[in-house]
Amino acid sequence: MMHGSHDHGHDHSHGHGHNHDIRGAGAADLIRRLRPAFVLTFGFMIAEAVGGYLSGSLALLADAGHMLTDAGALALALAGVRLAARPSDNRRSYGYGRAQVLAAFVNAITLLGVTVWIVFEAFRRFQQPHEVLAKPMLVVAVLGLLVNILVFAILHRGDRNNLNLRGAWLHVIGDMLGSVGAIIAAIVIMLTGWTPIDPILSVFMALLICGGAINLLRRSGHILLEGAPPVADEATLSAHLLESVPGVEDIHHVHLWMLTENEPLVTLHARITAEANADETLQAIKTALTTAFGLTHVTVQIERGEVCPDGEQHQA
Numbered sequence: 001m002m003h004g005s006h007d008h009g010h011d012h013s014h015g016h017g018h019n020h021d022i023r024g025a026g027a028a029d030l031i032r033r034l035r036p037a038f039v040l041t042f043g044f045m046i047a048e049a050v051g052g053y054l055s056g057s058l059a060l061l062a063d064a065g066h067m068l069t070d071a072g073a074l075a076l077a078l079a080g081v082r083l084a085a086r087p088s089d090n091r092r093s094y095g096y097g098r099a100q101v102l103a104a105f106v107n108a109i110t111l112l113g114v115t116v117w118i119v120f121e122a123f124r125r126f127q128q129p130h131e132v133l134a135k136p137m138l139v140v141a142v143l144g145l146l147v148n149i150l151v152f153a154i155l156h157r158g159d160r161n162n163l164n165l166r167g168a169w170l171h172v173i174g175d176m177l178g179s180v181g182a183i184i185a186a187i188v189i190m191l192t193g194w195t196p197i198d199p200i201l202s203v204f205m206a207l208l209i210c211g212g213a214i215n216l217l218r219r220s221g222h223i224l225l226e227g228a229p230p231v232a233d234e235a236t237l238s239a240h241l242l243e244s245v246p247g248v249e250d251i252h253h254v255h256l257w258m259l260t261e262n263e264p265l266v267t268l269h270a271r272i273t274a275e276a277n278a279d280e281t282l283q284a285i286k287t288a289l290t291t292a293f294g295l296t297h298v299t300v301q302i303e304r305g306e307v308c309p310d311g312e313q314h315q316a
Contacts, residue, residue, distance in 0.1 A: 051140035108217035247276030
């Protein structure tokens with residue numbers, strides 16, 4: 001006897017691309033904070049890039065690159081708020097939440113390209129020293145630091161438990177360090193005339209960008225490849241259900257992945273004993289996964305007998 005059952009009792013807000021953190025008044029507050037932060041960051045990033053070019057400072061250009069990562073992070077957070085609020089449709093049953101993951105992946109690749117250019121330019125300047133106008137460099141760097149402090153203040157007063165917002169202001173903290181580095185380089189050049197400090201600090205800031213870009217590439221790539229969430233893997237999940245749910249004889253066809261970084265999903269087949277109640281066992285499996293791993297979007301197929309409907313032969 002075969003009995004197929006699917007868990008349709010879960011909260012659909014977990015399965016269709018909607019994030020509880022970005023609804024209603026919470027979404028309005030996020031947009032109110034993210035929009036001006038993005039405008040300030042992106043606007044001054046352009047000004048800093050122009051200032052770096054005119055003053056000849058690679059450190060300013062590197063810091064502008066770092067501000068580009070901040071602007072990207074803020075744009076992704078803002079896009080995530082808007083996209084996650086869009087309803088699912090017949091062609092996109094999970095909604096639009098994953099668009100922010102794809103954007104993050106493209107952003108990471110772009111940032112790595114920026115890093116390579118900064119390091120190449122720094123190496124060239126070590127071989128052929130370049131004149132740096134320290135005073136304009138210092139003015140732009142100080143203004144950059146003030147803009148970063150203002151953006152940080154705007155974001156920091158928001159909901160600190162929201163991952164989108166938290167990720168954005170952590171990026172801004174990194175850019176504040178970049179502005180401080182540019183200020184130090186300008187002061188050293190003004191006092192000593194030692195211009196190599198400029199490419200040296202630019203390489204340091206490039207490494208900051210590279211570290212963040214590689215981490216972003218790894219995380220977004222893992223999600224796009226349908227990787228398992230950090231809370232559990234297939235073996236751990238199966239072992240836990242076999243141990244904790246009475247009547248379960250075998251767990252197979254387990255698929256554990258993430259729609260976005262904060263939305264894990266799981267589907268699995270569970271073979272149960274002849275005496276076990278299918279509905280009660282189904283609910284026990286769901287409860288066990290929610291309690292142990294925080295998994296709330298769960299689809300379970302209950303089976304009896306030695307042969308899986310999908311063609312897998314069970315061990316006796």
